[in-house]
Amino acid sequence: MDPLSLSASAAGLLSLAIEVTKILTSYTSAVKSAPQDASELNTKILALGHILEKLVEILRIDHDAGTGGGTSFDEQSVLRSVMSACQEHIAAVYKRVAKLHSTDKVSSLVERMVWPLKKDEC
Numbered sequence: 001m002d003p004l005s006l007s008a009s010a011a012g013l014l015s016l017a018i019e020v021t022k023i024l025t026s027y028t029s030a031v032k033s034a035p036q037d038a039s040e041l042n043t044k045i046l047a048l049g050h051i052l053e054k055l056v057e058i059l060r061i062d063h064d065a066g067t068g069g070g071t072s073f074d075e076q077s078v079l080r081s082v083m084s085a086c087q088e089h090i091a092a093v094y095k096r097v098a099k100l101h102s103t104d105k106v107s108s109l110v111e112r113m114v115w116p117l118k119k120d121e122c
Helices: 003-030 036-065 078-101 105-112
Strands: none
Touching (some): 003 078, 036 078
C-alpha cells in the first residue's frame, strides 16, 4: 500500500473517529449522569483524531514532495497493522454508540438511558 492510499485510509478512520466523538459529546452533554467512561473514551478518540490528522498531513506531504521514495506499506507493515486494528476498534465503538444518535425521539431517549459499553470495553 503506497503512502497516498494509507493516508486515504487514515482519513477514513479519522472521519469515523470524528463521528464517534460527536455522538459521545452529544450523549455526555444530554445525559447528566453520563458515565465517566464515556467522557474518557471521548477524550481518547479526540486524541486519536488529532494524531490521525497529523499522520494524513505527513503522508500526503511526503507523497506530494516525492520523498516517499516509493515506500510501500505491505500487509506486514507495522503502520498498516496499527491502522487496521484502530479501524476495527473504532468501527465497533461506532456501531455500539450510533444508536445514541437516533433521530427517533422515543427510541433515542430509551437508548440514552443505558450506556452501551462496559468499563472494560472503553
